[in-house]
Every structure is written in structure tokens, then in C-alpha cells.
Amino acid sequence: KNEVEQSPQNLTAQEGEFITINCSYSVGISALHWLQQHPGGGIVSLFMLSSGKKKHGRLIATINIQEKHSSLHITASHPRDSAVYICAVRGTGNNDMRFGAGTRLTVKP
Amino acid sequence: ETGVTQSPTHLIKTRGQQVTLRCSSQSGHNTVSWYQQALGQGPQFIFQYYREEENGRGNFPPRFSGLQFPNYSSELNVNALELDDSALYLCASSSRDRGLGYTFGSGTRLTVV
Numbered sequence: 001k002n003e004v005e006q007s008p009q010n011l012t013a014q015e016g017e018f019i020t021i022n023c024s025y026s027v028g029i030s031a032l033h034w035l036q037q038h039p040g041g042g043i044v045s046l047f048m049l050s051s052g053k054k055k056h057g058r059l060i061a062t063i064n065i066q067e068k069h070s071s072l073h074i075t076a077s078h079p080r081d082s083a084v085y086i087c088a089v090r091g092t093g094n095n096d097m098r099f100g101a102g103t104r105l106t107v108k109p
Numbered sequence: 110e111t112g113v114t115q116s117p118t119h120l121i122k123t124r125g126q127q128v129t130l131r132c133s134s135q136s137g138h139n140t141v142s143w144y145q146q147a148l149g150q151g152p153q154f155i156f157q158y159y160r161e162e163e164n165g166r167g168n169f170p171p172r173f174s175g176l177q178f179p180n181y182s183s184e185l186n187v188n189a190l191e192l193d194d195s196a197l198y199l200c201a202s203s204s205r206d207r208g209l210g211y212t213f214g215s216g217t218r219l220t221v222v
Contacts, residue, residue, distance in 0.1 A: 004151075031210075033210065033211065035213070040215065041146075041197045041199075041215060041216040041218065042213065042214070042215035042216060043199060043201075043213035043216075044213070045210050045211055045212065045213065048210040048211075086151055086152075088151075088152075096142065096154035096157060096165050096167060097142070097144075097152075097154060097211070098154070099144075099151035099152045099153070100151050101149075101150055101151045102150075102151055
């Protein structure tokens, strides 16, 4: 079992829909990252969380440390949100990040 | 403030050859981490360099080696290339001292034939 599990693997939505991507992890962490990867391969860091909730524009990320679970929400989704969304955690005392396999989101107009 | 730049963007090598990939860190960052991302999978940690020394390594063989320079830019070297080394290689810079988030480069896509 991977240390970081994401669901769903693939998600197709209509423009305007509210989207939720989930991430569960099994290790103690110092921080959790939500990343966006476009087809060209480059990765953009969306959020870094260690507790609570963060909001940036239409994106909201939450984390529940006790339950070892995080969610990424996209409100009023748009075709330009189509990308792979990756959850990554940095362990306590570790210097590396462990990544989920990603969720491929396609938003149709 | 400059971001993270990786070079080259694409590369084709023959099995058995050696390759060097380069990464410049973001201004103010002193830590560079390298990741290998096979098609359809999440990135896997290769190693991290902090102040010119290796500071953590994932499950990769010794033919994967690295270097960090005084300006905190970094190189990833892979010797005796194998077909399975074909992947997207990502680097990310951060500042351990300041607890900042990671900034990723756009990656180098390596194809071994």
C-alpha cells in the first residue's frame, strides 16, 4: 500500500461543477502539498498545509491531521483547471517528499 | 525573483551512456531535491542536496549521483543508462532554514533507447 493515496484517479466534470479530490496518508507529516501538473510536465505548487484550511481564488485545501486526510476543492470549475493534481507529504524528520499517483482532472466546456 | 530552471528540456540517450541534468535553484533557496516521474505515476524521490552535501536519498542505485554548487544550483548524473531510466526528471528547490515551500522546475524528459 502506498504511503499517499489519492482518489479518484480520474475525474471528468462539466464546467461550473464543484470538484473534490481526496488524499489519505499513512505516515506522520510535517507538511502536505497540493501540486498541479500540466501536460508539459511542469509542476506548480498550489498549497502547503500543516493544519486547517487555505484558500486561493477558486481553490480550497483542507487537512485533518488526526484523520491523516486532506481534500482539494475547486469551485466553479473551468476547462483551464484540467490537469493532474498531486498530493505530496513531507515526513517528520525526513527530507524527502512522498507523492500520490495523482488525480487526472478533465473539465469539459 | 527567478524560478527553478532545468536543462535540457528533452534528451534522448542510448542505453549504457551517461547523462547530466541541470537545475538552478530559486533565489533565496539553499536546498535542491531531485525526483523521477515515470509515465502515469507520481514522482519518486531520488535525493536531496543541502548546502552542497547530500542530505537524504531514496531507493535509487549508486549510478544516480548528484552535486550541488556554491550558488545552490545542482546536477543529477546517471551512469550506465538503462531503458527503465526513461522518465521525467524534476527538481525542486526550497529553503530548509526558512521552512519555505517547494518550487518545481518544468522537468527534463529523458528517453533512453
